[in-house]
Amino acid sequence: xxxxxxxxxxxxxxxxxxxxxxxxxxxxxxxxxxxxxxxxxxxxxxxxxxxxxxxxxxxxxxxxxxxxxxxxxxxxxxxxxxxxxxxxxxxxxxxxxxxxxxxxxxxxxxxxxxxxxxxxxxxxxxxxxxxxxxxxxxxxxxxxxxxxxxxxxxxxxxxxxxxxxxxxxxxxxxxxxxxxxxxxxxxxxxxxxxxxxxxxxxxxxxxxxxxxxxxxxxxxxxxxxxxxxxxx
Amino acid sequence: xxxxxxxxxxxxxxxxxxxxxxxxxxxxxxxxxxxxxxxxxxxxxxxxxxxxxxxxxxxxxxxxxxxxxxxxxxxxxxxxxxxxxxxxxxxxxxxxxxxxxxxxxxxxxxxxxxxxxxxxxxxxxxxxxxxxxxxxxxxxxxxxxxxxxxxxxxxxxxxxxxxxxxxxxxxxxxxxxxxxxxxxxxxxxxxxxxxxxxxxxxxxxxxxxxxxxxxxxxxxxxxxxxxxxxxx
Numbered sequence: 131x132x133x134x135x136x137x138x139x140x141x142x143x144x145x146x147x148x149x150x151x152x153x154x155x156x157x158x159x160x161x162x163x164x165x166x167x168x169x170x171x172x173x174x175x176x177x178x179x180x181x182x183x184x185x186x187x188x189x190x191x192x193x194x195x196x197x198x199x200x201x202x203x204x205x206x207x208x209x210x211x212x213x214x215x216x217x218x219x220x221x222x223x224x225x226x227x228x229x230x231x232x233x234x235x236x237x238x239x240x241x242x243x244x245x246x247x248x249x250x251x252x253x254x255x256x257x258x259x260x261x262x263x264x265x266x267x268x269x270x271x272x273x274x275x276x277x278x279x280x281x282x283x284x285x286x287x288x289x290x291x292x293x294x295x296x297x298x299x300x301x302x303x304x305x306x307x308x309x310x311x312x313x314x315x316x317x318x319x320x321x322x323x324x325x326x327x328x329x330x331x332x333x334x335x336x337x338x339x340x341x342x343x344x345x346x347x348x349x350x351x352x353x354x355x356x357x358x359x360x361x362x
Numbered sequence: 363x364x365x366x367x368x369x370x371x372x373x374x375x376x377x378x379x380x381x382x383x384x385x386x387x388x389x390x391x392x393x394x395x396x397x398x399x400x401x402x403x404x405x406x407x408x409x410x411x412x413x414x415x416x417x418x419x420x421x422x423x424x425x426x427x428x429x430x431x432x433x434x435x436x437x438x439x440x441x442x443x444x445x446x447x448x449x450x451x452x453x454x455x456x457x458x459x460x461x462x463x464x465x466x467x468x469x470x471x472x473x474x475x476x477x478x479x480x481x482x483x484x485x486x487x488x489x490x491x492x493x494x495x496x497x498x499x500x501x502x503x504x505x506x507x508x509x510x511x512x513x514x515x516x517x518x519x520x521x522x523x524x525x526x527x528x529x530x531x532x533x534x535x536x537x538x539x540x541x542x543x544x545x546x547x548x549x550x551x552x553x554x555x556x557x558x559x560x561x562x563x564x565x566x567x568x569x570x571x572x573x574x575x576x577x578x579x580x581x582x583x584x585x586x587x588x589x590x591x592x593x594x
Contacts (some may be wrong), residue, residue, distance in 0.1 A: 140489075140493070142382070143487075145384070146383070147382065147383045147384035147387065148382050148383070148384055148486075148487065149382065149383055150374070150379065150380050150381065150382055150383075150489060151378070151379045151380070151381055151382075151383065151386065152377070152379035152380055154383065155379065198506060199506075231489075231493040231496075231497075231503075232497070233493060233496040233497060233501070233502045233503045233504075234493060234496075234503050234504055234510075235504055235505055235506075235508075236505070239502045239505045242502065246500070251500070253496075253497040253500065254380075254497065255375075255380065255489045255493040255494045255496070255497040255564070256489060256493070257372075257382060257463075257487045257488065257489055258490065258492075258493055260490075260492075261372070261463040261465060261466060261487035261488070261490055262487045264463075264465040264466075264485075264487070265463075265464070265465060265485040265486065265487040268478070268483070268485065269465070270465045270471045270474065271463075271465045271466050272465075272466055272467055272512065272514075273467055273468075273471045274430060274431075274467075274514070274516075275514055275516055275517050276467075276514070277511065277512065277513050277514075277517070277525060278466075278511075278512040279509065279510075279511055279512075279529075280504065280509065280510040280511075280512070281509050282504075282506070282507055282508070282509075284506075284507055285507050285509070293509060296528065332487075
């Protein structure tokens with residue numbers, strides 16, 4: 131029997147209309163879909179996919195650990211890989227739904243590492259949050275000879291400071307509880323005027339505001355800060 | 363009379379199936395589309411859009427200059443803006459088709475600069491070549507605390523050298539006639555082993571090979587090199 135194939139489907143930043151035709155076709159043709167789910171049982175990517183999922187699809191929610199580099203988290207990803215392998219070994223193709231793009235800061239990569247040597251995997255790129263946030267804010271990212279730096283907000287403060295001081299345009303991803311640190315760095319570099327905060331880009335809940343105006347308090351994980359040093 | 367609205371539509375890296383549902387809907391609902399065209403009359407983005415264009419659409423090909431920062435090129439973009447403005451002033455919405463994403467190294471930005479203060483512009487992000495090339499090569503771009511640097515190959519050799527020496531992951535865009543320069547820089551930094559060349563990602567003409575194996579000769583503009591310094 132032929133083993134199944136994995137499709138890593140990038141479903142974009144949140145708006146179901148920003149899903150590609152190819153992702154829609156594949157969601158309608160595979161027998162099994164899998165997607166990450168939080169401890170509370172929520173799945174953003176399942177919501178993005180919802181308008182396109184045909185009845186009768188087998189769904190495999192993957193309980194995704196918050197931390198990554200811990201033994202329990204690694205064991206959780208091993209277990210997820212085993213769950214998918216059972217379907218693949220039975221000859222069933224599996225579409226693994228991913229927020230944004232599968233190869234850009236997604237948990238897809240932990241499964242890719244575990245399965246790529248045993249199964250055929252096709253990655254279908256999606257609209258990533260980098261370009262979605264720029265579109266939401268109406269801010270061109272890079273043209274001509276501009277360099278663009280993409281940084282996770284989880285980096286240590288000194289690293290963020292160094293990276294930001296060396297670039298003219300940056301997209302800082304996964305802000306969440308790191309908002310205070312990012313704000314300190316941007317302020318220290320004197321580029322608050324060129325810093326824009328984007329939350330849940332291109333969804334009805336979108337918020338776009340100058341970083342200087344972001345109130346203290348809880349910030350969702352799916353938020354991004356664009357910093358343009360020459361556009362203060 | 364209400365003036366028309368501009369939609370900057372990102373149509374992705376080349377495969378018509380990597381167009382988003384939203385871009386398809388808009389191409390089917392606007393009365394006018396516009397797109398860049400080379401001096402030879404070719405338009406890659408018009409080919410991406412072809413399967414979705416309804417009959418009876420008014421088409422405005424935009425003759426796009428090769429150079430950018432010259433007076434004739436600036437005059438050409440002024441003339442393009444005037445062409446679009448005539449439709450907008452007559453109350454017709456215009457979808458401006460863009461390869462990849464409108465806000466990432468595209469000529470869309472020259473029109474955005476000229477029209478954004480006079481007309482309503484909505485940018486619809488598309489799958490960009492950054493993630494398309496990673497998908498084509500089967501190479502995860504960035505996870506955890508990785509930094510990703512996006513560089514145009516048009517940069518001076520010293521700048522490319524400095525930027526590449528300071529990052530662990532880079533996507534170098536718009537390779538074309540700059541292949542020799544990029545190869546020298548990658549070789550000098552000793553990271554040929556982690557450099558992958560991707561041409562026309564995710565189209566039937568796709569080529570993915572180690573940079574070390576790219577033969578001398580003509581390289582298309584739509585080619586990209588991924589450099590991962592830690593993955594030699």
